[in-house]
Amino acid sequence: MAARSVSRPSRDTRTVALTLQGGGALGAYHRQIRLSLGATNLATGNLEFFDNHRDTIGPEHVLASGSLPPGFPATLVDGKLYWDGGCVSNTPLDAVVDEPAHPRMVVFVIDLWNPIGPPPESINAVLWRAKQIQYASRTAHHIDAVATKVNLRHALRLLKAAGVPEAAAVPDDPMLTERRLDIVHIVYRPDADQIPNSDAEFSRSSIAERREAGYRDMRAALDAHPWLRQQMPAHLGALVHRVEREKVSTRPEPNLHTTTDKPAAA
Numbered sequence: 001m002a003a004r005s006v007s008r009p010s011r012d013t014r015t016v017a018l019t020l021q022g023g024g025a026l027g028a029y030h031r032q033i034r035l036s037l038g039a040t041n042l043a044t045g046n047l048e049f050f051d052n053h054r055d056t057i058g059p060e061h062v063l064a065s066g067s068l069p070p071g072f073p074a075t076l077v078d079g080k081l082y083w084d085g086g087c088v089s090n091t092p093l094d095a096v097v098d099e100p101a102h103p104r105m106v107v108f109v110i111d112l113w114n115p116i117g118p119p120p121e122s123i124n125a126v127l128w129r130a131k132q133i134q135y136a137s138r139t140a141h142h143i144d145a146v147a148t149k150v151n152l153r154h155a156l157r158l159l160k161a162a163g164v165p166e167a168a169a170v171p172d173d174p175m176l177t178e179r180r181l182d183i184v185h186i187v188y189r190p191d192a193d194q195i196p197n198s199d200a201e202f203s204r205s206s207i208a209e210r211r212e213a214g215y216r217d218m219r220a221a222l223d224a225h226p227w228l229r230q231q232m233p234a235h236l237g238a239l240v241h242r243v244e245r246e247k248v249s250t251r252p253e254p255n256l257h258t259t260t261d262k263p264a265a266a
Contacts, residue, residue: 003220007257012154012233013063013072013073015180016059016063017060017063018223020058020059020062020063021059029241031050031179033050034051034052034053035057036049036050036051036052036095036096037049037051037057037061037062037064037065037085037101038072038081038086038089038095038196039061039065039067039075039077039082039083039084039090040082040085040086040087040088041081041082042080042081042082043080043081043084043089046086046088047088047089048063048082049085049092049095050077057194060075060077060129061077062084063075064077064082065084065085066084067082067083067084068084068086068087068088069083069084073186080181086219088136089138089142089200090135090139091109091111091138091139092144093107093109093146093183096147097146097149097150097181098175098203099197099232100174100175100177103177103178103179103180104180105180105181106182106184107181107183107184107225108184108186108218108221109143109184109186110134110214111133111136111139111140111186111187111188112135112137112188112189112210113132113139113142113188114136114187114190115133115135115137116187117129117132133157139185140185140240143183143185143240144240145240146183147181147183148238149235150179150181150237150238151228151238152174152236153175153237154178154237155235156170156176157176157177157178158235162177178250179237180232180237180238181239182226182227182230182238182239183235183239183241184221184226184227184241184243185241185242185243186217186218186221186243187243187244188210188214188217189213189244189245190206198266217244217245217246218243219246220243220246220247221241221243221246221248224248226241226250227239227241227249230250233253236253239251
């Protein structure tokens, strides 16, 4: 199916569709490599996933997952209009975590937003600071919610195994099997020269700087490999590891008081 975009965007995505159609990039994703693309259904506002274990991925699916308004138009897929999945969630962890067939899972979450910053002193700084807080807090809350859900499932499994009457009434479910989840939260710290539209600023120098920062943090995460070194407490099923400017820390206990992902010393 040919990709088709609608509305009046500031960017024309037709050349992207032609590149995807002619470059053979999509053919490299076989079923051995899982590819899930999140997109926001414009009619319902729901986050939907195109998955190569279920769907035949084409250029339109890739375009839909990156159709971030207002710069990019909505993309038509099978008669439905879609925007970028980030309109609903930049960290769709549930699509990965809720796979019951994986008892040991390490998930890397790349966070491009900085929740920490000085008070703004101009309208541009206000717009940029508001965007940072909005997206960074959403990511932290989602990570915390997913880790809490996995830990609650683990606790319920322990209660059922211990024969607690109240827990025995809960139906058996594949999600209640023993498993370990490590979430590696890599947080990008942008320089002070960022502008309110930096999320859509794709100059070569900016991309190179972000790529280098991500490379350094990923190397730090792999060198520390806390998912192997950190012992999982018996009462937990999930741990969150945070990487910022090449420093790795682990939150050893579930956060029962707030929904803010605050790192603790490893």
